Amino acid sequence: MEKSENSNKGVPSGGARAGAFGHAFGYSGVKKRGHGSRSWIKIEQNGNAKVMELDKSTIMKNCSLPSRDLRLLDPLFIYPSAILGREKAIVVNLEQIRCVITADEAFVMNSLDGSVMQYKTELCNRLQATRDHADGLPFEFKALELALELTCTSLDAQAKELTSEIRPVLDELTSSISTLNLERVRRFKGNLLSLTQRVQKVRDEIEHLMDDDGDMAEMYLTEKKEKMEGYMSNDSDIDNIRSVAVNSDLDNIPSVGLDSVKWLSKSAPVSPVAPVSPEAVTIGSHKLQRAFSSITRSSQHETLTTTSSSQKEDIVQLEMLLEAYFVFIDHTLSKLSSLKEYIDDTEDLINIKLGTVQNQLIQFELLLTAATFVVTCFAVVTGVFGMNFETSVFDNPFTFNWVLKALFTLVSKAIHALHCTGSLTRQVIKHTMCKKDEPQLLLAVH
Template structure:
C-alpha cells in the first residue's frame, strides 16, 4: 500500500544552488582521466598507490596535494570499491587551462550547460520549500524548541515519614502526567485555574484550594508552586503542620487515620484558618466604620465603606466557592469511596457506602466554611442596611432643606404682596387719601395684614403637602371583577371571614347613625 505522506524531495532552487557551489569549488572535475590516459610531460607522473578507500585517507591526500601547490588547485580522485586500489592524480594549473573550453574561458564556469550566473533570488526560501522539506530539515529544531518552551512546575515533595525529600524541584507537565497517572486537564486546573477544585483520581487526590495546590498519594505529598509566585507565610505554616501530622504515629489501641486523610486534614485546616484570618481582617474595619457612621455621616467614611463592601463581597464569593467544592465532593459517593488510596495500594476495595471516616472529616470542615459564609453574609447585610439607612437619612435632610427653602419662598411672596400695595400708593398720582390723617396708617396696616394672610395661606398649604401617609383613609373603589390585596387586618383573613367582618362593621355603622337622631330629639 503506498504511503499517504509525500517523499521529501528538495526544491529545484536548492538543487541548482548546490550544483553551482560544487562547480565553483571543483572547477576541474574532468581534468584527470584514467590511469591509462597519457599525461603531459611538464606535470609529474601519476603514481599508483594501492590504498584502501577510506574517508580518512581521502582527506589526507587532499590536504597534502593542497599544501604542495600554493595556487588554485583542482583535484580529481577516483576510488574503486572497498579493498581495491585507488589512483590519485594531482593536475597542474596549465592542465586546467588546457582542459577548459572556450565558453568557460570567456564567461566562466557558469556557462556550462547553459547555466546562468547565480542571483539572490535563486537561493532557496521558506516559501519555495515544500512542507515535507520543512519537516525534514526543521523537525529536530522544532522539537528542541518545544522541549525548551514546555511549561514547568516547581514542586516540594514530602515522603511517607513526613520528611521533605525535594525542595522546589522542577518537573515538566508530561513527566508529572506519566509519573502520577494524571490527565492534562488536571494540571491545567492547577496551573491556570483559580477556582477551587477537589479531583479524585484512581491513584491520587488533587486539590486546588486558594493558596494551596496539592497532589496527595498513598505515600507522597506534592505541593505545587507556579513560576512567578513567592513562598508565603500560609504555605510555610502548611508545610510545618503537614510534617507534624505525617510524623505522628497512631497509638497502640487505635489504628489512626491513613496517610492520605492526614494530608487532606492538614490542607483543609490551612484553608479554613486562612479564611478565618481573612474574615477577621475584613470584619474589624467594617464594624469600626459602621459605628462611626452612626455618630456622623461623612463623605470620606462613605467612600471607605464602599471599598470595604467590595472586599467583603469578594471574600464571601471566595468562601462560597470553597464550600461548594466540599459539598460537591460530599454528594459523590463513588469519589468518597475512591479516596482510600492506602487500601487501594494494598489491593483492598471498599463499597460505595463505606466511607464514614472521610465523610465525617469533610462534614466538619464543610460546617466551618458554612459558618464563615453565614458570618460574611451577615456582615454584607449589615453593610446594605447601613447604606439604606444612610440613604434615607440623607433623603430626609435633603427634604428638610427643600422645605426650608419653600418656607422662605412663601415669606418672600407675602412681603412682595405687601410691597405691591405700598407701591400702588407710591406713584405720583393724586387721590383723596393723601389729604386725610389716617391714610398712612390705614395703607400700612392693610399691607401688613395682606402680607400675613398670604404667608399664612402658603404655610397651611405647605403643611398639608408635608404630611405624607403610608395609607390613605379613603379606599379607591374597585370593581368586583378585579381582585386586590388588602394590607390591613382584612388581608389576614380568608374571603368568607373577611365578608363576615365587613358586614359586622356595616351594622355597627348603621346603628351609630340611628342613635344620633334619637339623642337629638330627646334633647329637644
C-alpha cells in the first residue's frame, strides 16, 4: 500500500490533468471570454446613460433571456441581422447596433464604432426631449425605431456611395476596355453583392415581423408590465379582503378600498350587542369569498376583452412603424438591384464589342489564309514550269497560258466556296443565338 501511494504522488489528478490540458490548448481562456464581463451602455427611460461592466449571466437573469439569444450579440461571432421579441426584452442585432431593450432601459453593447455612439447620443436626446410630454410610443418602440432608422440610413448611404463610385468606372469601361478597369469593376461587384445580402437580410427580418402578429404582440413590453402590475395589485387586494373576512366578524368588515365590494360592507347590518357564532362567521366568509371570486372573474373577463381590442390597435400601430422602414429599405434594395442590372448590361455590351473585334480578327485571318493560298498556287505553277527537265509540254507556247487560266478559275471557285461557307456558318450561329434567347424573351413578356 505504501508503494502504491508513493507511486501516485507524482501523478496529477483528473481535474489537474484537465486543467493542464485546457491551459495548454487555450480552453480556459475561451471559457473566461465566454462568461466574462463586457462593457455595456445602459440607457434609462429618462435619458440618462452610463457605461457598465456586466457579465452574460446578469443580462440573462435581469432580462429573462436564454443564452442562444445573447449569442447573437457576441462580437466574436458573425450573425445576420435579427430582431427577437421575448417575454421581458427585445433582442436587436442590426449591423453594428447590438442591444437588449426592456420596458424601462436599454443595454447597448459598447463599441468604438460610430453607429453605437450615434445611437446612444440620439436616443438620450430624444428621451430627454419627450420627458415632460408623451408622444404616444413606449420606451421599447422608441429604442427599436432609432435602431431601424440608423441601420436603414447607413445602408442607404453605403448604397449611394457605391453607386456614385461604380457608375463612372462602368462608363469608362464601355469606352476603353482595359485590365485596370476590369479589376476595379470586379472589386466593386463583390462589394455590391455583400451590401445587397445585408440589405436583403434586414428587409426580410422586418417583413417577417410584419407577417407575424404574435411576434409584434410580444414586443409590447410596457403594456405587459403594466398588466402584470395590475394583476398583482388586484390579487393583493383580494388576499387582504379574504384575511379580513376570516379574522373578523361579518358585521364589522372594514372597507379595503375596492369599489366592487363596498356594497357588501354597506348592506351588512351592524349589531354590536348580539354576538355571532363561529359557524355563522365561517358560512359568511365562504359566501364573501364566492362573491369576490365572481367579481374577480367578471373583471378579468372585461379586462381581457378590452385588452384584445386594444392589442389589435397597438399591433396596427407597430405594423405601421415597421412598414415605414420596410418601404425605406425596400427602396434601397431596388437601387442596388438596378445597379446590378446596369453592371450586367455593361458586361453584355463589352462581350458584344469583344465578339465584334474577334469576328474582325477571324475575317482578317481568313483573308490572309486565302491570299497565302493563291500565292502558293501560283508559286507551285512557277516552280513546276521552272524545273530543268525535258518534256513535250514546254514545246507548246500556249500551255503556260492555259495552265494559268485553269489555275485562276480553280482559285476563284475555291474563294467563292469559302465565302458561301462563311455566310452559311454565320446564319447557323445567328439562328442558334435566336433560339437561345427565345426563352428569355418569353419570360420577359410574361
